[in-house]
Amino acid sequence: MKSLIGLWGLIVALCCWGGCASPSSRKVSLSKIDKNRDGLITWSEYKAYFPEAGRARFIKMDRDRDERIDISEWRVGSGFAD
Numbered sequence: 091m092k093s094l095i096g097l098w099g100l101i102v103a104l105c106c107w108g109g110c111a112s113p114s115s116r117k118v119s120l121s122k123i124d125k126n127r128d129g130l131i132t133w134s135e136y137k138a139y140f141p142e143a144g145r146a147r148f149i150k151m152d153r154d155r156d157e158r159i160d161i162s163e164w165r166v167g168s169g170f171a172d
Contacts, residue, residue, distance in 0.1 A: 120164045130158040 123131050123139040136148050136159070151159050151167030159167065 118168070120159075120161055130160055131164065132158055 118139070120129075120131060121127075123135050125135050125138070133145065133148055137143065148159070149155075151163055153163050153166065
């Protein structure tokens with residue numbers, strides 16, 4: 091029983107930790123990630139800011155599939171759509 095409780099604790103901790111990697115939970119502005127200030131987030135910029143993030147999240151946010159996330163994609167993908 092103890093090991094089952096410990097396992098659930100680990101699962102909850104990992105879920106919470108994993109959630110911290112998503113832009114919507116961090117409420118991060120695009121400008122904090124956009125290191126070269128071109129108004130776009132590349133995969134390398136995204137990965138540098140969210141080192142534990144997987145590429146699937148980036149691809150999901152990149153709606154036009156140009157390998158960059160612009161401000162409108164960022165707002166939609168991070169939950170800030172107007």
